[in-house]
Amino acid sequence: MTLNRRAFIGTGAAAAAALSAPHVKADNHAGKPKVVVIGGGAGGATAARYIAKDSKGAIDVTLVEPSRMYYTCFFSNLYMGGFRELSSIGHSYGGLAKGGVNVVHDWAVGVDRAAKTVTLAGGAVLNYDRLVLSPGIDFVDGAVPGWDVTSQNKMPHAYKAGSQSELLKAQIESMPQGGTFAMVAPPNPFRCPPGPYERISMVAHVLKEKNPTAKIIIADPKAKFSKMALFQEGWSNHYDGMIDWIGSDFGGGNVEVNANEMTVSIDGEVTKVDACNVIPAMKAGRICELAGITEGNWAPVHAATMQSRVDENIHVLGDASAQGDMPKSGFSANSQAKVCAMAVRGALTGSKVFPAKFSNTCWSLIDTDDGVKVGATYEATDEKIAKVAGFISKTGEDAALRKATFDESVGWYAGITSDMFGS
Amino acid sequence: MGAALIASAAHAEDIGNAEAGAEVWDYCSGCHEVGQGAENGIGPHLNGIFGRPAGAIEGYNYSKGLIREGKNGLVWELDKLNAYLENPKALVSDTRMSFDGLETQEERDDVMAYLRQFSDNPQNIPEAAPTARAHEVVLAPEILAIVGDPEYGEYLATECTTCHQIDGAYDGIPSITHWPEDDFVVAMHAYKVKVRPHPVMQMMAGRLTDEEIAALAAYFGNLE
Numbered sequence: 001m002t003l004n005r006r007a008f009i010g011t012g013a014a015a016a017a018a019l020s021a022p023h024v025k026a027d028n029h030a031g032k033p034k035v036v037v038i039g040g041g042a043g044g045a046t047a048a049r050y051i052a053k054d055s056k057g058a059i060d061v062t063l064v065e066p067s068r069m070y071y072t073c074f075f076s077n078l079y080m081g082g083f084r085e086l087s088s089i090g091h092s093y094g095g096l097a098k099g100g101v102n103v104v105h106d107w108a109v110g111v112d113r114a115a116k117t118v119t120l121a122g123g124a125v126l127n128y129d130r131l132v133l134s135p136g137i138d139f140v141d142g143a144v145p146g147w148d149v150t151s152q153n154k155m156p157h158a159y160k161a162g163s164q165s166e167l168l169k170a171q172i173e174s175m176p177q178g179g180t181f182a183m184v185a186p187p188n189p190f191r192c193p194p195g196p197y198e199r200i201s202m203v204a205h206v207l208k209e210k211n212p213t214a215k216i217i218i219a220d221p222k223a224k225f226s227k228m229a230l231f232q233e234g235w236s237n238h239y240d241g242m243i244d245w246i247g248s249d250f251g252g253g254n255v256e257v258n259a260n261e262m263t264v265s266i267d268g269e270v271t272k273v274d275a276c277n278v279i280p281a282m283k284a285g286r287i288c289e290l291a292g293i294t295e296g297n298w299a300p301v302h303a304a305t306m307q308s309r310v311d312e313n314i315h316v317l318g319d320a321s322a323q324g325d326m327p328k329s330g331f332s333a334n335s336q337a338k339v340c341a342m343a344v345r346g347a348l349t350g351s352k353v354f355p356a357k358f359s360n361t362c363w364s365l366i367d368t369d370d371g372v373k374v375g376a377t378y379e380a381t382d383e384k385i386a387k388v389a390g391f392i393s394k395t396g397e398d399a400a401l402r403k404a405t406f407d408e409s410v411g412w413y414a415g416i417t418s419d420m421f422g423s
Numbered sequence: 424m425g426a427a428l429i430a431s432a433a434h435a436e437d438i439g440n441a442e443a444g445a446e447v448w449d450y451c452s453g454c455h456e457v458g459q460g461a462e463n464g465i466g467p468h469l470n471g472i473f474g475r476p477a478g479a480i481e482g483y484n485y486s487k488g489l490i491r492e493g494k495n496g497l498v499w500e501l502d503k504l505n506a507y508l509e510n511p512k513a514l515v516s517d518t519r520m521s522f523d524g525l526e527t528q529e530e531r532d533d534v535m536a537y538l539r540q541f542s543d544n545p546q547n548i549p550e551a552a553p554t555a556r557a558h559e560v561v562l563a564p565e566i567l568a569i570v571g572d573p574e575y576g577e578y579l580a581t582e583c584t585t586c587h588q589i590d591g592a593y594d595g596i597p598s599i600t601h602w603p604e605d606d607f608v609v610a611m612h613a614y615k616v617k618v619r620p621h622p623v624m625q626m627m628a629g630r631l632t633d634e635e636i637a638a639l640a641a642y643f644g645n646l647e
């Protein structure tokens with residue numbers, strides 16, 4: 001897989017194949033167009049799977065992803081609330097491999113756009129005709145004074161699922177009776193707009209059972225948040241008096257933390273806390289910056305194909321992209337990946353390309369059987385992905401409808417994960 | 424089942440002829456009871472049916488679909504009942520009511536007028552709600568006759584498989600594979616004109632054209 005196309009410029013494909021035949025696996029496909037996908041999450045896994053499946057072997061697809069097991073952020077809050085096992089939100093890449101995707105467990109550490117190659121941490125260099133980037137998010141350095149990634153074991157973000165989720169759950173469960181849980185919420189735009197507030201609901205659910213006199217404080221740099229009326233109604237119905245949300249109007253944006261002392265200072269007032277979830281401001285996964293396709297924190301794309309506005313041979317999906325109106329969600333990333341897969345196949349094999357359609361629905365669980373949702377459909381315009389129509393659950397809905405909404409979210413989880421991983 | 428989904432302006436009016444409806448009731452009485460002392464039989468009793476949420480009689484073993492519609496907020500109002508009696512599957516695909524439907528509007532009006540007499544407190548039901556007719560759900564042969572393009576359907580279907588599993592598995596969201604194409608088309612149009620209450624599906628179906636619905640029906644109906 002170290003075949004480097006630059007070395008063969010001016011040589012026929014057959015000659016190239018003959019030269020490197022003994023050790024280069026991709027060789028028997030030397031003539032086929034190549035797609036490299038970086039990141040095996042909601043966007044990348046879906047794109048790799050669809051390109052391989054729908055091109056029926058006409059395109060070579062390589063997926064680069066360091067982890068052997070992908071833990072979905074979606075439903076990781078339910079794990080925290082005790083509604084799901086961690087193992088039930090872990091997915092391996094066997095289904096993709098079976099579906100014809102060449103899965104390489106490594107980090108991409110560089111992109112040479114002129115040469116159209118990707119370098120991996122292990123040293124391999126992969127050629128591509130099209131590169132798909134879906135690396136998710138990284139955190140903005142210095143976004144929360146006092147916090148950096150070296151504090152993430154004391155004050156976990158749990159905004160990438162897996163060990164971080166386990167850590168935060170353990171810290172919540174070992175809080176002393178009547179203790180304090182704090183969350184530092186992120187500024188817009190960020191991954192999963194209702195995510196922090198669903199998490200608060202799940203933390204409150206656990207504390208209500210195990211530690212009913214505990215308190216929850218949220219320091220928020222925003223004046224309002226996703227599904228705010230629904231969450232606030234739910235919090236006062238289920239967890240009355242337990243949750244104190246401090247929005248930007250009340251100094252929630254003026255925060256500093258000290259992980260060694262376990263203190264949080266909000267608008268100058270210092271509080272000793274027993275568990276603290278810091279969710280800093282976010283930016284596109286670092287490989288986007290390394291590839292030189294970001295503007296500010298995110299990578300801008302053309303809506304109709306998800307192509308980078310900087311380089312037409314690169315597509316950017318999911319959280320990392322700046323695309324317009326869609327929220328940064330797994331559903332959105334999956335939806336964008338299918339539009340991208342169609343565009344990539346069209347460009348590389350001449351298959352038919354239909355007009356892009358996008359959609360999203362985000363469910364949140366407030367307490368047992370109390371589910372709510374928000375969703376919308378979108379279309380591609382020249383400028384951006386633009387919202388067409390939407391809906392949101394209403395306050396005051398009856399218990400049966402809320403339960404039906406939760407049951408539906410369980411169905412969706414099974415649907416999207418089998419759509420991503422093919423199993 | 425032939426006919427189109429035509430949305431007509433709301434008009435409250437006398438539903439129909441209750442006496443004639445008593446005869447139409449013969450189609451129903453093998454399975455349903457109504458009136459004093461009515462009990463569940465093959466179908467649930469129909470006392471107080473106007474304004475009653477779908478699937479609401481305790482102890483009656485409803486289909487999953489009808490229970491789901493009840494939870495989604497389906498209440499038996501005139502237009503919903505009319506749609507169900509015209510073609511039960513248009514409203515609830517897996518309904519256990521194995522009845523082909525009453526073809527003419529007149530028969531449906533009459534039997535509804537008959538049933539209206541057995542609604543416990545008809546006077547308590549606001550006239551505008553249960554008896555105002557918002558839609559007529561009828562299915563036109565032209566729409567059913569559209570031949571869907573399965574290749575287009577395959578692309579459109581990628582939007583559906585985020586929720587509906589392609590292998591037909593059920594984990595909380597119904598299976599939509601291998602349906603007779605007509606039933607599929609009818610169900611999608613029922614969401615599109617908001618006769619079926621579910622907001623996600625109303626949104627999804629709402630922006631699909633007749634051709635796109637046909638393409639999806641062809642694709643999902645003929646999966647290997």
Ligand SMILES: Cc1cc2nc3c(=O)[nH]c(=O)nc-3n(C[C@H](O)[C@H](O)[C@H](O)COP(=O)(O)OP(=O)(O)OC[C@H]3O[C@@H](n4cnc5c(N)ncnc54)[C@H](O)[C@@H]3O)c2cc1C
Pocket residue numbers: 038039040041042043044064065066067070072073074075076077106107108109134135136137158159160191192195196199285286287317318319320328329330331332333361362363
């Ligand atoms: C608590 C929480 C709850 C959420 N709930 C929901 C929900 O209910 N519904 C919903 O739709 N969304 C939800 N989300 C959002 C959702 O998880 C993300 O929007 C989604 O995962 C984004 O997909 P992505 O492909 O952009 O990134 P990811 O899914 O994060 O995938 C990125 C992948 O890229 C890999 N990667 C990164 N850099 C490199 C590199 N250099 N080389 C190789 N691989 C790399 C990473 O290992 C990772 O596996 C939630 C998120 C959180 C945090």
